[in-house]
Amino acid sequence: EVQLVQSGAEVKKPGESLKISCKDSGYSFTSYWIGWVRQMPGKGLEWMGIIYPGDSDTRYSPSFQGQVTISADKSISTAYLQWSSLKASDTAMYYCVRTTTVPGGYFDYWGQGTLVTVSS
Amino acid sequence: SYELTQPPSVSVSPGQTASITCSGDKLGDKYACWYQQKPGQSPVLVIYQDNKRPSGIPERFSGSNSGNTATLTISGTQAMDEADYYCQAWDTSTVVFGAGTKLTVL
Numbered sequence: 001e002v003q004l005v006q007s008g009a010e011v012k013k014p015g016e017s018l019k020i021s022c023k024d025s026g027y028s029f030t031s032y033w034i035g036w037v038r039q040m041p042g043k044g045l046e047w048m049g050i051i052y053p054g055d056s057d058t059r060y061s062p063s064f065q066g067q068v069t070i071s072a073d074k075s076i077s078t079a080y081l082q083w084s085s086l087k088a089s090d091t092a093m094y095y096c097v098r099t100t101t102v103p104g105g106y107f108d109y110w111g112q113g114t115l116v117t118v119s120s
Numbered sequence: 121s122y123e124l125t126q127p128p129s130v131s132v133s134p135g136q137t138a139s140i141t142c143s144g145d146k147l148g149d150k151y152a153c154w155y156q157q158k159p160g161q162s163p164v165l166v167i168y169q170d171n172k173r174p175s176g177i178p179e180r181f182s183g184s185n186s187g188n189t190a191t192l193t194i195s196g197t198q199a200m201d202e203a204d205y206y207c208q209a210w211d212t213s214t215v216v217f218g219a220g221t222k223l224t225v226l
Binding site: 035044045046047050059061062095102103104105106107108110111112113 | 151206217
């Protein structure tokens, strides 16, 4: 069974750095793209970007380019989403998602979400 | 930038048919998919490539996509279908989500 297991909730202060993770199980990690989706409190879904762990090809939404870094370590089947300096507006639930093709694919599996709270 | 427009809310009586639309410029030339999200849960894919159902999704969920509009149809709507629904498509190499539609079953 395919599972995307994300790291636990985080509470951070503005200006701090953070790296959250998404570990796959049950499929070939290097054969699919892994993306990240943000959901701010009470709001809709926003696509942040995507990575192909097989060769680390990474694409970003224009809205998130330069704001976050997406990476992956295929040796441990884990993808990451990273901030160098958090803002209060980064408070949100973050989901990792799996997709078969870029562009044109669909997100067939979702992680359970990682809640990030940024507050002074 | 490309936009997908959904109605903020749709209401339906139990057992009736619910239709949720998603509009975008020449959306019919792209693949559309739909996700269901219940409170406190991760979204779930319910329709992909316009009209295909993933394994485990009930047959009452169906989809279509033509012209500028994709439609998610839920036949014989049940109380358990009450949720937020999001459409999604690709614009070149960028993913676009609709703002979501809250389906109320009353």
